[in-house]
Amino acid sequence: xxxxxxxxxxxxxxxxxxxxxxxxxxxxxxxxxxxxxxxxxxxxxxxxxxxxxxxxxxxxxxxxxxxxxxxxxxxxxxxxxxxxxxxxxxxxxxxxxxxxxxxxxxxxxxxxxxxxxxxxxxxxxxxxxxxxxxxxxxxxxxxxxxxxxxxxxxxxxxxxxxxxxxxxxxxxxxxxxx
Numbered sequence: 726x727x728x729x730x731x732x733x734x735x736x737x738x739x740x741x742x743x744x745x746x747x748x749x750x751x752x753x754x755x756x757x758x759x760x761x762x763x764x765x766x767x768x769x770x771x772x773x774x775x776x777x778x779x780x781x782x783x784x785x786x787x788x789x790x791x792x793x794x795x796x797x798x799x800x801x802x803x804x805x806x807x808x809x810x811x812x813x814x815x816x817x818x819x820x821x822x823x824x825x826x827x828x829x830x831x832x833x834x835x836x837x838x839x840x841x842x843x844x845x846x847x848x849x850x851x852x853x854x855x856x857x858x859x860x861x862x863x864x865x866x867x868x869x870x871x872x873x874x875x876x877x878x879x880x881x882x883x884x885x886x887x888x889x890x891x892x893x894x895x896x897x898x899x900x901x902x903x
Contacts, residue, residue: 728760728763729763731760731763731764732763732764732766732767733767735754735763735764735767735768736767736768736770736771738768738856739752739767739768739769739770739771739772739773739802740771740772742768742771742773742802742804743771743772743773743804745854746773746804747804748804748805748806749803749804749805749806749807749808750803750804750808750846750851751776751801751802751803751807751808751846751847752768752773752801752802752803752804753779753799753800753801753802753842753846754768754799754800754802755781755797755798755799755832755834756797756798756799756800757794757797757798758794758796758797758798761778761798761800764800765778765800768800768802769802772804773802773803773804774802774803774804774805774807775800775801775802776801776802776803776807777801777816778798778799778800778801778816779798779799779800779801779816779817779818779842780796780797780798780799780816780817780818781796781797781798781799781818781820781834781838782795782796782817782818782819782820783795783796783797783820783821783822784819784820784821784822785821785822787822799842801846807846808846808848809845809846810844810845810846810847810848810849811844811845813844813845814841814842814844814845818838818841818842820835820837820838820841821835822835823835828860829860829886829890830859830860830883830886832859833859833860833862834859834862834863835862836862836865836866836869839862839863839865839866840866840869840870843863843866843867843870843872844870847867847870847872851872851873852872852873852874852875853867853872853873853874853875854874854875854876854877855874855875855876855877856877857877857878858876858877858878858883858884858887859878859883860883860886860887860890861876861883861886861887861888861890861891863876864876864887864890864891865887865890865891868891
């Protein structure tokens with residue numbers, strides 16, 4: 726996908742988020758540093774405030790050459806005035822990446838990282854929606870916190886991986902769905 730395509734997609738997602746997120750609610754977007762200048766304004770143009778940029782310090786360098794990435798950016802947006810539910814975290818989160826051999830998904834995030842972010846932005850009666858489910862890390866973190874969560878993915882295999890990670894069995898006739 727081109728940068729313009731990604732920005733367009735993220736604006737559309739921002740418009741839907743603006744429609745469904747409650748006032749004070751948050752939207753967290755993982756991205757590579759190269760996409761921040763395109764994605765940030767695209768989402769903000771949907772009427773959601775760009776509050777902060779969080780850096781995930783992965784603790785080790787990734788693959789590649791030259792200055793290899795050891796971090797990822799997390800853009801934090803809110804609908805209206807932000808509500809926070811913890812003041813324990815800074816905007817640099819040091820959490821080791823999931824080792825390659827232990828990943829169920831190529832871009833799998835550590836549960837601890839997502840759990841720490843949710844504790845800051847999610848109220849006790851909150852609902853987490855992850856429109857890019859992947860391996861279900863966000864749902865796993867929400868479950869660990871006793872929160873409700875909905876996951877969506879275009880690829881059925883990731884829904885199946887998530888069901889396994891959450892330790893649930895699908896209902897008869899509902900195989901592969903969450």
